[in-house]
Amino acid sequence: MDIRTAIAAERRDLADLLDGLPSPQWDAPTLCAGWRVREVAAHMSLGFRYSLPRTLAELVRARGSLHRMTDRCARRDAAASSPRELAAFLRDNAEHPWQPPTAGIEGALGHDVVHGLDISVALGLDRRVPLDRVRILLKKVTPKSTKFFGADVGGVELRADDLDWSYGSGTPLTGAAQDLLLVLYGRKLPPGHLRGELGSRFATEPAA
Structure with missing residues (x-):
């Protein structure tokens, strides 16, 4: 499977999943320690919403700690966005070319798949990521x-x-x-x- 096609499909699938969550589940914990569903969803779209200069400015504010930066941004953006908006960020940017620094296009797919599972597995949802997407990541x-x-x-x-x-x-x-x-x-x-x-x-x- 073409990886860009897989990424776009995964983002659309996750947007549909998020749109279907009842309100209480947005505040449920996930497999990402300390983050609820809304923080994970906000984090997943950070790369689409932040320009490179803004990302670098946030990193400076966090004194060079990527973990501190992503945590601060996820919490702030989750508080400022509605569930509908957080789902739309993924759907509207399904074909966005963002990639994690140094991780390449497979890293973008891994980012989406794993964070989606952080949500669905923690919530006990019976969502199965298509095996062709999982296979791409396991090979890496x-x-x-x-x-x-x-x-x-x-x-x-x-x-x-x-x-x-x-x-x-x-x-x-x-x-x-x-x-x-x-x-x-x-x-x-x-x-x-x-x-x-x-x-x-x-x-x-x-x-x-």
């Missing part, structure tokens, strides 16, 4: 990328049960390809998504 996984995202997958062999794909060596950990993609991006998943002796290592704590 390297030890360097897992280190960048803080994914501790040492001693583990990840095995997809819906794709002919595996990664690493060690104790088997099985799950849907999109769930394993989240693991590789440093996320922890709700219990029950992964199967294997080390499943708890990659799971969130059960709700009290």
Whole structure:
């Protein structure tokens, strides 16, 4: 699949998903620590809404910390935008050429897919990202990328049960390809998504 086509389709799918959320779910937590659905949605469109000079100015304000900058912008923009506007930002910019710095066009697809899963998996929605999109991202996984995202997958062999794909060596950990993609991006998943002796290592704590 052409990656730009995949990106546009993913953004439109996510806009439809966001448009369908009831109001209370916009304030529900996601797999992104400290961010609700509305902060993740705001963050996903930052690259479309901020010019390069504005982005650099925000980075200076954050004293050079990209994490501090993105967190501040997500919280401010989420507070200033309605759910309808946040969904529209994605739909209206489905074909925007934005790419994360140094990550290339695959990084743009990964940004959309993973943040979309941050929302849908945390909410318990049965959304399946088309496997051709997930396959593109799994092919780009390297030890360097897992280190960048803080994914501790040492001693583990990840095995997809819906794709002919595996990664690493060690104790088997099985799950849907999109769930394993989240693991590789440093996320922890709700219990029950992964199967294997080390499943708890990659799971969130059960709700009290």
